[in-house]
Amino acid sequence: MRIENATLADGRVVDVRVEDGAIDAVGDLDPVDGEEVLDADENLLLPGAIDVHVHFREPGFEHKETWETGSRSAAAGGVTTVADQPNTDPTTTTGDGFDAKADRAANSCIDYGINGGVTPDWDPENLFERPLFALGEVFLADSTGDMGIDADLFAAAAERAGEAGVPVTVHAEDAELFDESAIEGDLGGPGRDADSNAWSAYRRAEAEEAAVERAVRVGGETGAQIHIAHTSTPEGVDAARDGGATCEVTPHHLFLSRDDCDELGTYGRMNPPLRSEARREAMFERLADGRIDVVATDHAPHTREEKDQSLLDAPSGVPGVETMVPLLLGAAVDGDLSLERVRDVVATNPADIFDLPQKGRIEAGADADLVLYDLDDAREIRGDDLHSKCGWTPFEGFTGVFPEWTMLRGELVWDGDEFGDASGENVRV
Numbered sequence: 001m002r003i004e005n006a007t008l009a010d011g012r013v014v015d016v017r018v019e020d021g022a023i024d025a026v027g028d029l030d031p032v033d034g035e036e037v038l039d040a041d042e043n044l045l046l047p048g049a050i051d052v053h054v055h056f057r058e059p060g061f062e063h064k065e066t067w068e069t070g071s072r073s074a075a076a077g078g079v080t081t082v083a084d085q086p087n088t089d090p091t092t093t094t095g096d097g098f099d100a101k102a103d104r105a106a107n108s109c110i111d112y113g114i115n116g117g118v119t120p121d122w123d124p125e126n127l128f129e130r131p132l133f134a135l136g137e138v139f140l141a142d143s144t145g146d147m148g149i150d151a152d153l154f155a156a157a158a159e160r161a162g163e164a165g166v167p168v169t170v171h172a173e174d175a176e177l178f179d180e181s182a183i184e185g186d187l188g189g190p191g192r193d194a195d196s197n198a199w200s201a202y203r204r205a206e207a208e209e210a211a212v213e214r215a216v217r218v219g220g221e222t223g224a225q226i227h228i229a230h231t232s233t234p235e236g237v238d239a240a241r242d243g244g245a246t247c248e249v250t251p252h253h254l255f256l257s258r259d260d261c262d263e264l265g266t267y268g269r270m271n272p273p274l275r276s277e278a279r280r281e282a283m284f285e286r287l288a289d290g291r292i293d294v295v296a297t298d299h300a301p302h303t304r305e306e307k308d309q310s311l312l313d314a315p316s317g318v319p320g321v322e323t324m325v326p327l328l329l330g331a332a333v334d335g336d337l338s339l340e341r342v343r344d345v346v347a348t349n350p351a352d353i354f355d356l357p358q359k360g361r362i363e364a365g366a367d368a369d370l371v372l373y374d375l376d377d378a379r380e381i382r383g384d385d386l387h388s389k390c391g392w393t394p395f396e397g398f399t400g401v402f403p404e405w406t407m408l409r410g411e412l413v414w415d416g417d418e419f420g421d422a423s424g425e426n427v428r429v
């Protein structure tokens, strides 16, 4: 197959030949008789995005999301590889837990990796025999699933991962620095009427910086490769960089702030929480200038019914896998971000950090994970149009550029309208 006249993020207009699921050649290619041709019409061709932080919820919480619905949502948003987090039921903290998830992940229509998790009763012996994408997210404070662990266990787990050469992804919040007084008293009504600003005041920004500092210190002591998940503060990003770690940011910490808490209520409750508008702007600046390595979604779907509870009862987390690249391309169209930055933070950098040499680039030899976007075709984001089981988005009414089509190893997994027959594989096996 030859994809004709595609514009790459660097502005070059090229043809791309795809053979046996891989990119065979990129450039000004001579047609071959009888070859299938896909006309890109000078639209933007990006490598499929790699979202290294999703919660596809299966096994255990299929009412929120499944591998089928989560992976379809990803494909319709230009994501062709995901890494799934350990807070499912069973947790992926034992060999058996890993195998139970691997069984379900076979239903994914895009490629995937499966993380191992850490709890006091984990089974590192059996777990490290499995092909882990990473160890993590290692929870330094409780979040959905209550998998927070203490400092000694974190150090022991990092040591183990360092020996095995497996990267460690860290949910960096220090619960000792949370301000309990912020969630005492009147927190408003349920759902959208809740005062989710209180959640931000409770899980204070300082708690992130302290936890990042500890994580990078342990990384230095144990030799483990540390990647800080969903940093939400400029202080957290700077501490990660100073300590030699890589870091990611979520779309919600780039496009939403405490100014949105009033409207979102519990639909804006997540960990780490939304931060001030000044911090949001500082995060965007660090994304644009290269200090943040990766954008990953922390796609954490919960049902409306679950979210429509009080601030204290509603679970933390928001969906995002389908809207990540569309929002970033919307920002690029507005001139806030270069297309090369978008490509790097969603594809090339995660591939490099997590050692996926076959992913994240449009060059001969790489997997033909390719996504076409028409930058003139930005549209309004509506929860009803998305494919996650949860059926809502915190980005309702924002503008995004969605894929014209998404290809996984040479097969169309999403043609802009319908899903194809592509079947995902574990990237570590």
Ligand SMILES: NC(=O)N[C@@H](CC(=O)O)C(=O)O
Pocket (backbone or CB within 6 Å): 055, 087, 137, 143, 144, 171, 269, 270, 271, 272, 298, 300, 301, 315, 316, 317, 318
């Ligand atoms: N981010 C969240 O607020 N929630 C995540 C867990 C997590 O990553 O903390 C979830 O699984 O719901």
